[in-house]
Amino acid sequence: MESRKTIRLEPTQSPKSPLSRLIRDDLPLPSGTTLVLMFNGTQSEMPSNQSQGIRTWLQSEIALHGLPSLVRFGRRDRPSVYRRDEFVLWLNSNEASVANL
Secondary structure, three states, rough: OOOOOOOOOOOOOOOOOOHHHHHHHHHHHHEEEEEEEEEEEEEEOOOOOOOHHHHHHHHHHHHHOOOOOOEEEEEEEEEEEEEEEHHHHHHOOOHHHHOOO
């Protein structure tokens, strides 16, 4: 008999991804990882060789393009993809400046 796995589709308040902590603390992108925002018809990748914090970069990209539909984060060969309903909680749970996006 085949065993079934349960897939959680609802967003989580405490994600396993370190991305929420990186956003909260406005830390730079760790080496070896990528952060790509996917919008309707375009995407934007955060440069990995800069000292700008992720939250600061997200704020400027959201001001320019609006809220992305997907976020891809992690190692280039095995990134995690987050839907808007998952990552918007990370933005809203952080400081007021991020919550106003």
